[in-house]
Amino acid sequence: LESVESIVSDPKPAPNLIRSTADFARYVGLSRSAVSRVLNERPGLRPATVELVRRAMQETGFTPNAHAVHLRGKPTGMIGVCVENFVTPTGVTKLSLLQQRLRECGYVAMIQVQRPGASAELVRHFLSLRVEAIIFIGHFNSTELADRVADLRRHHVPHVVIDHSGCDTAPTVTLDRPAAMELVVAHLHALGHRRYGLIGISGPYQTVTDRLDGLRAALAKRRLDFGASVESLDALHIRRDHFEYGRTLAREFARRRPRPTAFIAVNDETAVGALLEFQSLRLRIPADLSIVGFNNQNICQMTRPQLTSVDQQIERTVALAVQVVSGQLRRAKPAPARVRLIAPELVVRDSTGPAPRH
Amino acid sequence: LESVESIVSDPKPAPNLIRSTADFARYVGLSRSAVSRVLNERPGLRPATVELVRRAMQETGFTPNAHAVHLRGKPTGMIGVCVENFVTPTGVTKLSLLQQRLRECGYVAMIQVQRPGASAELVRHFLSLRVEAIIFIGHFNSTELADRVADLRRHHVPHVVIDHSGCDTAPTVTLDRPAAMELVVAHLHALGHRRYGLIGISGPYQTVTDRLDGLRAALAKRRLDFGASVESLDALHIRRDHFEYGRTLAREFARRRPRPTAFIAVNDETAVGALLEFQSLRLRIPADLSIVGFNNQNICQMTRPQLTSVDQQIERTVALAVQVVSGQLRRAKPAPARVRLIAPELVVRDSTGPAPRH
DNA sequence: CTGAAAGCGCTTACAG
């Protein structure tokens, strides 16, 4: 009897050796067709059969090969997320929210952090995996990003850019940075400040350009000359540590005569660095000078006084970006290269106060 | 002539309609075999042919369908990274480094942030994509993680856990938290501190258990009784905002008589919150009390005094985890369920000083 | 329900 058993063809495989629906079908004693119909929830099977297969799936942990399924034509449900300059609190919050929102829409976000300049390679990888859309998030070189957007447009792959990088050929969702500067200037101007120092708002980034444009407009609106009322001491555009950079600039600003009475920082880390350095130089905040941060991160509450800062409205940004992409997916046509602006909010705390008398 | 052209079968397709090597081969005027050989760098083709194909790849942006390639048998080169409790500065640093190191080894890290309890679903997704290994990073429920590890062991999929979560069936790389507590106690004890307050070191987490064990051992070594020398006021184990939680606990501790002279915090955010709250209650640091943080993040330098903190040695942790996984991949056998400990480092700054005289 | 067949896009070994 034993030898008869051993020559039976196609024996029931061990649960851990199940590699395909064929193996699995043999394991449960059904045909591949029957198994496939359970997997894909097709009608016309007895409930008992469905139950049998379901239980065997549990037992064996068998998962149908996604590559075969997708090759057959099923959409991958994957959305590539292409990230640069990732390791910032706001960046992380955006990514986390993005993945959550996409999951709610039934998509799997495949996050890939790329090193600068490697976007072509990464997009090719995503395309070879036949992702259904690609989302760019972070700060990219604008011509490089434009090239990638052209690639995707050519292949009819939906895409959206979160955070404006100066690439105007892509559907984009970004904070309205000029509006942010208008909010900041409105607040500081109302407090009597007329001389503004910029802390770290420099460099070849679209976000910087947008802010400077906004600042210029906000000052013009109040009949202030940009050159006469704004001072920026930036020497280095690339900084390893925003916090230390803020301290360095504050040290320099502290020596200037006349010194600006209000400082506008590129982000909260830089603002906190500057604030602490000013304080250790015996300058009082906000009595001697005011400081405004950017991003409204947790650290705004960690200083004394707490930091006034601009909130990016990340939730709304991410929600809109997902809406733009899912719209393209539904309509199966690319979105126009439109920039959708998110209105910022100024969160006023204690680091800003009335300008000191001379 | 025109009508003759139009009835020619298999015309050269438009560049943007190339979906397969068949389309692409027609586009370049070669056979699928020839194209495939260029794609896979097989010998036996004229340099001119290779060049022709390469250029056409550039022109058209054609990417071979990864699903077909993998179905055929090519390893996916993908490593699934399963993340929980993602949005912390150290978590992000680890992820970023991890992706970088894996890329250097020729692997693509697919990061997926999961909501608690959803690991089964996520691991199934990774398995269906036939990832070559799975890395768990963050704080997981230990029985849930043990279930996942069992799944992977059954399927012979290499895996490693970064950060000990109390699952002792997996190869694990984790900070030596007891050693961290020994460092902290050694430092504080040498400064004369004998009464210790715990700030946020509580809750059903393995990391907490490890630290309390280490604390107990470090005190015993110095003939101090845990119950008599340690005070912990934690009411809430789940906190939305570590910073605010630190402030709350500091407010309570400030009222205690006798009050501990040294405080050990669960992380830097909590420590900074406590430090600022103590200061706003007119307690001097380190003259009246000392505080030690955990993680050695940037914010340790943002307070005055700067915060003494334990450094996790993230680079070494990640490098070792990658080494463990790539070893399994090379040897094609699972690693033993061994816990590899990374030695922490105490970074002494100004928030710790001699214990006050009574 | 089963079983045989076709086909998704690729690679490879083989004959020419």
Next chain:
DNA sequence: CTGAAAGCGCTTACAG
């Protein structure tokens, strides 16, 4: 170099 064939793991439509 080409061309035909086989096969990876799946789904689906079809005949029984």
